[in-house]
Amino acid sequence: MPPKFVEDRRKAALEVFESEPLPTWRRSGFWTTTVRKLQLDELEPRRYEPLAELPEIVRDHLGDEEHAALVVQRGASIVYSDVSDPGVTVMSLEQAVEEHPELVEWYFAKRLPYDEGKFPAATAAFWTGGVFIHVPKNVQVEKPIQVVWLIDEPGTAQYAHTLAVVEELAECKIREYCLAPRIEGQALHAGAFELYALPGSHVNLAHYQDWGTGEVYDISTKRVEIRRDAQVKWVPVHLGGHMTKQTLDIITAEQGSDMRHTGMYFTEREEHLDLFTSDKHEEGHTTGDTVWKGALTGDSRASYEGLIHIVPGAQETDTYLQTHQMLLSPKAKGDAIPSLIVETDNVKASHGGTVGELDEEQIFYMMSRGLSRTEAVRVLVEGYFEEVVQRLEDPGLEALIRRRIAEKLRGAEAQVAEFVAGRAET
C-alpha cells in the first residue's frame, strides 16, 4: 500500500482533473494551443512486461556511451533498469515511495502543485512507474544517469513523473529522452519533472524529445530548483512532436545559485510546439543565462515565451535571456517572446528576441565560394544551431543533436531551397 502522502495527492488531483474542462492556451492575442482533437477517452495507460534488451530506438539514441544508471519506462511500466554506479539511487518512483518514504516525502511534488490545470492534475492522479534519482552528499557521478520515456503503441497514455534530488556538493549528469517510433494514431505523454539541486551541487540536465511523426501529444511541466551556490545547466531539445505544450521553470531559490539554460527546437510538417520557460529569481545574488534557438519548416507552428521573473528583495540578480527563431518555410508560423517582470531594484536583467529568415547576403557569400544554394542553406542552419550545441558540454548529446538536425534538414532541403530561392527573386 503506497504511503498516505501519495494517495492523498492522487485523490485531490483526481477531483481537479474531473472538474476541469479541456484547456485552451492563448498567448499574445493570436497564439492558441488546443487539444480538441485529442481523444483522451480512447487512451489508456498500457502496461508492459520487463524487456531483456533495449528497444532499437533507444539503442539508436543512447549509442554506446556508458551510463551510471539507465531506466526505461514504456507506456505505464518501467521495463528496463540498470544501475551500474552503486553510489546513486535510481529506481522507479513507485518503488522509492515504498523503500524511502521519508526522503521522497520531503521533496515529492514540492514545486509541483497538482492543481495547475487538467493535465498536471491528470499526471498527479494517474502517474505510474516513475523515476526517482538520488545522488547523495559529496558524490560525484561521471557517467550520465539516463531516463527514457518510450511510447510505441497508439492509444497509449503515459503519465510520467521524475523526481531527482542531488544532495549537497554532489555532481551528476541527468538526461531524459522522450522517444517514439512512427506510430499510427494518437498517444499522450503528460509529464512532470522536478529536480532539486541542493547547496553547492552541480547538475548537467538534458531533456531530449523526439516523438517521431505519429500523433503524440506532450503536455508537461518541468521544474528545477537551485539552492545556495549550486549550479544547474539545463538543455531541453525538441526535435519532434505532433503537439507539445510545455512549461519549463527554473528557480534560483537561494543566493549564489546559478543557472544556464540552453534550448533548441526544430519543427516540421504540421507540428505544433508551445513552450513557456521561466527564469525565476527568488533571492538576490543569483545568476542566470538563457538562450533558446529554433527553426521551423513545413506548416509547423512554434511559439516560445521566455520570462525572467525577479521577485521583491532579490537584489543583485544578474540574468540574461535571448531567443532566436528562424523561419525556413513560407507556411511556418512562429513567435519568440522574451518578457520580464522585475519587482526589485539594483538588478541586471536583459533580454532580446529575434524572428528571422536566412540572410540573402550570407547565402550569396557562401555561394561565391562555390557552395550550392542548398549547401549554403544547410551550412547556415547547422551553424545557427551549432552556437547553442557548443554550449552543451556533452559530446555524446552534441553528436546526436547534430546528426538529427542534419537529417531533418536533408528531409526539408528541397522545400527550404525553394523558399529561399523564391524569396531571392522577389
Added chain:
Amino acid sequence: MTLEIQNLHVRVEEREILHGVDLVVKRGETHALMGPNGSGKSTLANSLMGNPSYEITEGKILLNGEDLTEADPDERARAGLFMAFQYPATIPGVSVANFLRMAMNAKREEPIKVKEFGALLKENMDLLRIDRAFTSRYLNEGFSGGEKKRAEILQLAMLQPDFAVLDETDSGLDIDALRIVADGVNAMTSDERGFLIITHYTRILGYVRPDFVHIMLNGRIVREGGAELADELEEKGYEWVREEVGAGAS
C-alpha cells in the same frame, strides 16, 4: 584565358548604376579599377560574382570564353572566379577552417585529405601572418576590419582561382595590415592568374604594381592606362578626372 566584360549595364533597385562597362583581364595581368565613392566599382564586383541584388540588363560576362552572365554565384566560383568582399558576411557557427574545407571541396571531385588541407592552411596562414587560433573562430564573427580582410585573402590563397576581384580589400587597413595583404596578393600573382584590384586609394598600388589602370566615374570607365595613370591620379585627385571628363563631354 580571359575574364571579359562586354558592355555591362547593371541595375540595382530600378536604378541603372553601370552604363556599359567593357574590360578585359587576361591571365597573368593585374588590373586596378579606381574611382571615387559611388562610381560603380562595387557594383561591378558584385555583378561579376552574381550577387542576386544586382540585375544585369545588358551586356555579357565571359570567363575563358564561357558565358557566365546568367550563372549562379557558385557556378562562377567553380568556373574559376573569386571575389574578396569589401564587407564579408558573418557566418555564425561555422569555423574558418570548416568553411575553407567546404569551399575547397566544392571545387573538387574528391574531398581534400585532412593532412593535405592542414599543411596548405598552415602554409597560407604563415604567409598572411595569421595566428593559429584564428581558424577555429566562427567566420567573420567578431573579427576586426583587418581580420576580415585577411580572412578574405586567406580564402583567395586557399582556393587559387583563375581570376580574383578584390573589392576595396585595402580600405580600412593600417599600413602593416595593408603590407601583409599586399604580400599575400603578390605571392599569388603568376602567369596563371588575373587580378582586378578595386580601390579608392592609390596606396595599395605602391605595393601591388598593376599592369593596367582603369578609372571609373558614374558607371563608366573614363580613363585607361598603365601604372603611371595611378601616379597621375595620386598627384591630381579625382577632381582632375571629373574636370577632364566634363571638358571632353562639353
